[in-house]
Amino acid sequence: MKLMPALIAVATLAISNSAFAQEKILNLYSARHYQTDEALYTSFTQQTGIKINRIEGKEDELLERIKNEGANSPADIFLTVDAARLAKAHELGLFAPVSSKLLESRIPAHLRTEDWFSFSTRARVIVYNKVAVKPEDVQNYADLANPKLKGKFCSRSGSHPYNLSLMASIIAHQGEAKAEELARGMVANFARAPKGGDTDQIKAVAAGECGVAISNTYYVARLLRSTKAEDLKMMERVGIVWPDQGGNGAHINVSGGGVLKTAPHREAAVQFLEYLASDQAQRYFADGNNEWPAVNSVKVANPALDAMGKFKADKLPVKNLAMYQTKAQIIFDRAGFK
Template sequence: MKTLMMLSLPLLAIALPAAAQEVNVYSHRQPELVQPLFDAFTQETGIEVNVAYVDKGMVERLVSEGSRSPADLVMTVDIARLAQIVDAGVTQPVESEVLAANIPAEFRDPGNQWFGLTSRARIVYASKERVADGEVTTYEDLADPKWQGRICTRPGTHDYNLGLMAGVIAHDGEEAAKEWATALRANLARKPEGNDRGQVKSIWAGECDISLGNTYYMGEMLADPEQKEWADSVRIVYPVFKDGGTHVNVSGVAMTKAAPHHDDALKLMEYLSSDAAQKIYAEINHEFPVKPGVPSSDLVESWGPFTPDSVNLMDLARLRPDALRIMEEVNFDG
């Protein structure tokens, strides 16, 4: 009997199919920005990456699914969403020497719950024809009445603008931040709407002279035959806070508490921090790599140098509720 059981084990092992090598990702990021990375990862490792693009309700979805969630990783577009997911208790800490070596401490959670993958600056797109060099140097300048009817932006309650607003609060305090938001609203050429590229189109069309936007959208517009004319009508200006640097935010990744494919998910996280993936981010997505030693693309370098603001990313995340409250109090999007 014992002999039969021992003999049957190898046969049983042969009969069972191998466990599928795959990673399931819930992503806020646009498909075209992350698919090249997943394709390269699969080609290198043979591990398939399945992606569900979740624009809204990611936290609620993960909480509802609980331990039954099929998601291994979540990828988000800014620090506030990363913090929200961690605060909801649906992630787990990840101990990895590779991640610790590749990602500087300022771009990862002290408790290893999330890891930044790229950074981007929130800058001003300025009309080459109607805005002189040096007219905008600080974010506070945007409140100057000389810009009345000349500024375009996406909604103030969008995460990108809330991140910037959190930076204003961190530097200038709540009262000054509310005054800034009120003055900025008064300077708008039209109701906040659309995305960052849409604002540049409005500059090209003569509807406004400056707009707020993320740096990488310039690369996307230049690569699009329809949008290249918009991009050629503006230049990038890196404003600073009057006592700081240029506002930056991050895209990042976290592992879910459920993570049914933990080991493969960790491999993907480590790959995303590697030289190969960081170069893809730089060349295809026009973002700033977080791994030291990986250069930005030649195109991004051509936009000139800037000094990133030193406010801690987690401080920005904690100030997001205050930023949202102020934007709603001044009826910024109304």
């Protein structure tokens, strides 16, 4: 019986050590696959002592995995690109509300919700063939429906989240009727059936297969920063237009993340999100994919982004992009934008 106090002390110490070990781990489920993110995670561990266990995969696969794991999921953070995908996690009830004065002060209100935060932004721009199309003819997204572009417009699938988010912003600003008018006009102007990704559209524009297309800015930046002479030569034939500069501004999408409701290391998870809003992390996070920081005061030295110039960005709240996703898909389907 005399050994009991000692045993209790040992057991207490073991529990304490176990709890401490738990606090020093963060399980991250990420759909971001950029080499520079390694520096992001390494720096967080060096600053906090918290080790990051990372599971990478496609967005839908990771969301399905979290759902299937249920209350026993080891995941603390879900990190991905595109507001619609982040909103899907919210709709599935996977995120927990986060109250953080630091995040609220650093991340602009239109780039966050009650349970997920944006950490970098990208714009959807118009790219055109300098020989086939005049820049003054493609100053706005609405111009893509102009009959003068018949047989000149190329795009990736209408069901892709990037196009759905753009159409959702049109619905939010102008209503469903105007959005459907745009979708039908774009379909009428197709140079070919939608296929490939944004980089394929840029290459098709440069080759003259298309006169005009839309692309996320980081695809343009990658080609502008390429070390291949053929890529740089190709980009000499491509012009870039920031759309709707006299109106709402260029459509913006995001990379971001949130704390999962079942997170076993919630304190570390919130600490990680706050770290992503730091100056250092913002530079890593944004420059890793040729994007802009969500924190306005942080500047990124990126020659490709600088070459594209300054622009007016749409300030539509990111949660509104998710609000109209389903309607956007219905409109694309009705218009025949497959």
